[in-house]
Amino acid sequence: GSGTLWALDPAQLDSPTVLATGLKNAYAHVFDANGRLWITEIGDGSVTGADFEGQPPEELNLVIPGADYGWPQCFGDQEPALNRDGTPEVCARTQPPAALFNPQSTPTGIAISPWDEDVLLVARWLGQEVTAVAIHMENGRIVGETRPFIVGFGNPQHLLALPDQTLLVSDYREGVIYKVEQEQ
Structure with missing residues (x-):
């Protein structure tokens, strides 16, 4: 089925x-300076209609309250999952992702640069890299x-941007945490 993102008010639990609805494996989350919630989705599982040996791409989504992100009928950039009753009409009503990543690259961590x-950094476990995503309106x-x-990472997993303008990157395979500083 589809994953649902819930909002809870501590005063009214x-x-x-x-x-939001239609999420699959919404793994990593971060709020930006404007209070917007960004999430990564790991799109494992095969779908008829996906280009990469039936594997859907991974996604970066900006959470829009009330939006449907399409899963399980749709994947990627509003593409129908033909083996899951997806149609172009259904997928046209879903919220498109802000960015796509290669299938099976597994975006497990996210941070604001x-x-x-205006740049999100995404740790891609099987992609073995941290990817920069420059956000803009188009x-x-x-x-x-x-x-x-x-x-060149083993398996980058989590990212943490620190107030001193550095970035921590945990690498699961290597068992280390790297501290990244901006070049002077």
């Missing part, structure tokens, strides 16, 4: 609100342009 608040839609930021 018996009345949760549905924030300590050097540029035709009324928030989109992200991806580029490798740091490559």
Whole structure:
């Protein structure tokens, strides 16, 4: 089925609100300086219609209250999952992702860049890199342009931007935490 993101008010715990639906494996989360929630989705599992041996791409999504992100009928950039009753009409009504990553690259960590608040940094476990995603508006839609930021990790897992404008990157395979500083 589809994953649902709930909003809970501590004063009214018996009345949760549905924030978003249609999520699959919404793994990493971060709030930006404007209070917007960004999440990564790990799109494992095969879908008919996916280009990469039936594997859907991984996603970066900006959470819009009330939005449907499409799973299980849709994946990627509003593509129908033909083996899950997806149709172009259904998928056209879903919220498109801000950015896509290669299938099975497993985005497990996310942080706002300590050097540029318009750039998200995403740890990609099987991609063995931290990817920079520059966020901007394009035709009324928030989109992200991806580029490798740091490559050569074993399995980067978590990211933490620190107030001193450095970034911590945990590497599960190597069993270390790296501290990244901006070049002077």
